[in-house]
Amino acid sequence: MKSPAGGAKFLDNQEMLKIHQTMLAILEDPGMEVELPDYALKRLADGGARVDVNRKRVYLSPDLVLETIRQVAGAATPEITVEGTAKPPQPFHLPSRLRATVGSTHGFIFDVDKWAIRDATHEDARNFMKIRRSLQHVYPYGVGMLPQDVPVPVQYIHRAALSAKYDEEPEGGYANGPDDAPWVTRVLQAAGVLGDDAPPATSVHVQPTGALRISGRVAEDMLHAAEAGRLSWLAPCGFMGGNHPVTIPGALAQVYAEYFGSNTVVRLLVPAPNNVFTPRAVGCDHLIMDLRRGAFVGSSPEALHLRMCMRQMSGAFYKFPNGSGFISGTTTDAKVPGIQAAMEHATWTMAELMCGFYSYEEEVVATVKTLGRLHANLCLCAEQVIIDHEMFQWMQQFFKGIEVNEETLALEGIREVGPGGEFTSSEHTLRNYREHMWFPALLHRGAWADWVDGGALTPLDIAKERVKDILQQELVPVLPDDKCREVDRVVQAAEKALLGTTTGVLP
Numbered sequence: 001m002k003s004p005a006g007g008a009k010f011l012d013n014q015e016m017l018k019i020h021q022t023m024l025a026i027l028e029d030p031g032m033e034v035e036l037p038d039y040a041l042k043r044l045a046d047g048g049a050r051v052d053v054n055r056k057r058v059y060l061s062p063d064l065v066l067e068t069i070r071q072v073a074g075a076a077t078p079e080i081t082v083e084g085t086a087k088p089p090q091p092f093h094l095p096s097r098l099r100a101t102v103g104s105t106h107g108f109i110f111d112v113d114k115w116a117i118r119d120a121t122h123e124d125a126r127n128f129m130k131i132r133r134s135l136q137h138v139y140p141y142g143v144g145m146l147p148q149d150v151p152v153p154v155q156y157i158h159r160a161a162l163s164a165k166y167d168e169e170p171e172g173g174y175a176n177g178p179d180d181a182p183w184v185t186r187v188l189q190a191a192g193v194l195g196d197d198a199p200p201a202t203s204v205h206v207q208p209t210g211a212l213r214i215s216g217r218v219a220e221d222m223l224h225a226a227e228a229g230r231l232s233w234l235a236p237c238g239f240m241g242g243n244h245p246v247t248i249p250g251a252l253a254q255v256y257a258e259y260f261g262s263n264t265v266v267r268l269l270v271p272a273p274n275n276v277f278t279p280r281a282v283g284c285d286h287l288i289m290d291l292r293r294g295a296f297v298g299s300s301p302e303a304l305h306l307r308m309c310m311r312q313m314s315g316a317f318y319k320f321p322n323g324s325g326f327i328s329g330t331t332t333d334a335k336v337p338g339i340q341a342a343m344e345h346a347t348w349t350m351a352e353l354m355c356g357f358y359s360y361e362e363e364v365v366a367t368v369k370t371l372g373r374l375h376a377n378l379c380l381c382a383e384q385v386i387i388d389h390e391m392f393q394w395m396q397q398f399f400k401g402i403e404v405n406e407e408t409l410a411l412e413g414i415r416e417v418g419p420g421g422e423f424t425s426s427e428h429t430l431r432n433y434r435e436h437m438w439f440p441a442l443l444h445r446g447a448w449a450d451w452v453d454g455g456a457l458t459p460l461d462i463a464k465e466r467v468k469d470i471l472q473q474e475l476v477p478v479l480p481d482d483k484c485r486e487v488d489r490v491v492q493a494a495e496k497a498l499l500g501t502t503t504g505v506l507p
Helices: 013-028 038-046 062-073 122-134 152-166 181-190 216-227 248-269 301-317 339-355 382-398 411-417 427-436 448-453 459-471 481-499
Strands: 032-034 050-052 057-059 097-102 108-111 116-119 287-290 295-297 326-328 365-371
Touching: 013 062, 013 248, 013 301, 032 248, 038 050, 038 248, 062 248, 097 122, 097 382, 122 152, 122 382, 122 459, 152 181, 152 481, 181 481, 216 248, 248 301, 287 301, 301 339, 339 365, 339 382, 365 382, 382 459, 411 427
Parallel strands: 097 365, 326 365
Antiparallel strands: 032 057, 050 057, 108 116, 287 295
């Protein structure tokens, strides 16, 4: 593997073409195992795939796969050469602006007072919304967790209701499966987030469960959506050294085989005219298996290499239409807030941002998704959110860029100070220091004696006090009272339909 040169260029065009050709060869042989009923497998055969019904094995020709790539890329033809798809190259950009989010779909909280992990609750969700509202440039989107104080069948319904009530920009709605998807949609319709004609929310499709395999709930949800005439989107989730090869080129070839193979299967299942993908970005969340410990690792240089190579191929070779809203973020393998979590978040995020993005847009806004994560993205920690936000602000200052003009060249200021002078008290410094310097809230920059006299506080100590202050604030819904009551009514109706009773827990 070469070091990056000229941004994110880990691979040359010939190497990307070889990976692409290997991906096509994989889908021809050994193909994919797709756990669908016989009638659905026959539909794939009718669409042009070669199918072994007994083994549930699906073999896809290059023509079928290239048509999927053409649709997703928005390319004029399915032909792919050493230059990639038949589209003009996307310009390479460093991000011009950063924003952040807190959490994802975590189900657990790291409680600093107990120094232990526990189940996330509705109260935790509201507390993290308070924290998020108190932080600058944090995107008000999504709950950040799945509350565990209600049963699994209604967790995504409660998540949607929390977002609809308290988020300035509520999330579009994700579901656990076909049973709760209509109810998630009804919650968002009651809040006025979605129109009355909106399609049901989509399940979170992450596959495969094994190498080159679509099975279990993913296969069931995929078929359910297809029979409803909807295209779902399947995204692979892999572990180098586990269900993917330990080498980056091999892992890349299989990642793309699973991406394009599974979505070609989706395309063949959906009847016309709904069987056409609109152009979209393609990325990945991949981990490695630590072969010495048998553990899945979220933050590693190998996983970052894989992500960067995939970003290059997606942007420079396939030319998928990327744009503002790029996601930059990693998990950390740290179990507790502190040095490991901060180091892994900072090194990964900075490396990923510096590798840049491919986009036809002039301005690229990157969303940093590391705030508060611990334990391989299994849990959130309020104090780690505060620490990570300090890191995020450092990066914001770094990526502001440099403007060269009469004021920043400071010629008059230099003449005013002259030889042997100082700039600390100069007029130029007083005019410019707030814009051109960043001042941390958690990191101590003074003398040792000053730090000791101030209580020898660590960043975690300061973060704990900051969290206590924030949680004393009131969280006010963004929805009017009548819409909040309507959302609650839909949630209770969903509970009766899916559980046979109400939980007594309202979002």
